[in-house]
Amino acid sequence: MPLPPIVLDRAGEHPLSVQLADALRAATADGVLRTGDRLPSTRELAATLGVSRTVTAAAYDQLLAEGWVGARRGSGTYVEQVPPGGARAGAGGAPSCRKATFPPPEGRNVAFLQQGDGAGALVDLSAGTPCLDALDPAAWRRAWRAAADGPADAGPDPVGMPAFRAAVVEHLLRHRGLPADPATVLVTPGSSAAVAELARTFPPGSRVAVEEPGYRRAVSALRAAGLVVVPVPVDAAGLVVDAVPAGVAAVYCTPAHQYPLGVRLSAARRVALVERARAEGFLVVEDDYDGELRYDVAPLPLLAALGPDVVAHLGTVSKLLTPTLGVGWLVAPPAVVDAVLTAREATGMRPARAGQRVFVSLAAHGDLARHLRRLRRELAGRRADVVAALAGAGVAVTGDEAGAHVVALLPGPDAERRAITDAAAGGVHLDGLGRHHVGEPATAGIVLGYAGPPGAELRRALPVAASALRAALGCGDGRG
Known part of the structure; x- marks a missing residue:
């Protein structure tokens, strides 16, 4: 699709990438480009305009983040939506420190966003992806073969296979105490x-306290059920229990490795939270999404161990193995278990058995324990590489030696946006702290995950991320 004439002012106030994004956005708003039109590759467009490919890639990344264009693997970049007439999202005198003004929207799988010429996907350094490098292919195949040996299910099972629940009990006792x-x-x-x-x-209408910043999918799930979310601050000792307001029905938290800041709830606050739950009659929802992954010292006791009568404990295999299995577990007081089963009976919800059978097979043959040992070694090594790469660029990280991500704090939202944009221009996706807040972001920085990419990709991405963070640290603390 030929583009209209595009004029870039090299002496202008705005960066060339912002000018180019404005011009492409205007072309779609004016009808010159229409939904479904294919854009030139970043290399082709750079040659046409006489600019570096970094400029065209940054412009495309901005439009991808805003949702006006989309990338198709091996095909290129296409117009997906048309802005309202006259829309100029990039205009407005933004200082050069900011470059792009919008981080990628929540939920976008940036790992599969192609550059315009199809040269390769962005290396995704956001958190939440499992480390498939640690998964033994032979054990994986063996578990699936064993899972297929049993007969097909004749009816639904809202509780879960007895063998799966027994395997979970053994896993929790051995690895989580x-x-x-x-x-x-x-x-x-x-x-x-x-x-x-x-x-x-x-x-509906019940109030639930959540960590701020915290896990946005949990927030979305609570709101979808008609509940009122009440953000509670997090500091170096985890959730500030004294800040939990009276009258809440539940408190959702990630005490073993707070998401996203990476701190752990102190022992004193764990006791205080359980005592308040008993005294005030609320439920504590303990999301132990990666509690098995510690590399420094033994973890503190689970909230469910301190208060089994007031705590609902959640676990998942998505971070330990893969989301392919689609299974996790809930350990809760009998009244909570009964309420969930009643809701399942009314809605017909029932977890599939295939993932349960695979998990049972992995546990029964010792492959699960061996996998966890490999995973801890692999992730501990990756974390050390990440910390060293960032330290070499003068960037400090926060959070415990645990899990699969670190946090690099930045002076403000401008710096956060600058880091995301600069890294994207170098082929790396970074995730900002800003989107993990319910209210106005109080903390800026980058949540850098290191589990998902293959080792070679991670090593290639780290210098890009370190350089982007180093530049962003000098971006000042102005708010955008």
């Missing part, structure tokens, strides 16, 4: 789905 009664264990499709199920057991 939590003694659990199989009667209190329910299979779930994963942590987010379990939060959604628990949310539906509360009356």
Whole structure:
């Protein structure tokens, strides 16, 4: 599709990439480009305009982030939506420190956004992706073959396979120090789905306290059930328990490795939270999404171990193995288990058994324990590489030696946007702290995950991320 004439002012106030994004956005708003039109590759457009490919790639990344264009693997970049007539999202005198003004929207899978010439995907350094490099292919195949040996299911099972619940009980006792009664264990499709199920057991309009910043999918699940989300600050010792308001129906938290800041809830606050839950009658929802992954010291006792009568404990295999299995677990007081089962009976919700069978097979043959040992070694090594690369650029990280991500704090939202944009121009996707807040962001920085990319990609991406963060640290603390 030929483009209209594009004039870039090299002496202008705005960066060339912003000018180019404005021109392409205007062409779609004016009808010159229409939905479905294919844009030139970044290399072709750079040659036509006489600019570096960094300029054209940054412009395309901005339009991708805004949702006006989309990338198709191996095909190129296409117009997907047409802005309202006269829209100029990039205009407005933004200082050069800011460059692009919008981080990628929540939920976009940036790992599969192609550059315009199809030269390759952005290396995704956001958190939440499992480390498939640590998964033994032979053990994986063996588990699936064993899972297929049993007969097909004749009917639904809202509770979960007895063998799966027994495997979960063994796993929790061995790796998390939590003694659990199989009667209190329910299979779930994963942590987010379990939060959604628990949310539906509360009356609409109930207030639920959540960590700020925190896990946005949990927030979305709570709101979808008609609950009112109340943000509570997090500091170096985790959730500020004294800031939890009176009258809440539940508190959702990630005490083992707070998401996204990476700190752990202190022992004193764990006790205080359980005591408040008992005294005030609210439920504590403990999301233990990666609690098995510690590299420094033994983890603190689970909230469910301190208060099994007031805590609903959530676990998942998505971060330990892969989301392919689609299973997790809920360990909760009997009344909570009964309420979830009642809701399942009414809605017909029932977790699939295939993932349960694979998990049982992995556990039964010792492959799960061996995988966890490999995973801890792999991620500990990756974390050390990340910390060293960032330290070499003068960038410090925060958070415990645990999990699969670190946080690099930045002076403000301008600096956060600058880091995201600069890294994207170099082929790396970074995730900003800003989008993890319910209200006005109080903390700026980058949540850098290191589990998802293959080792070679991670090593290639780290210098780009380090350079982008180093530049952003000098961006000042102005708010955008």
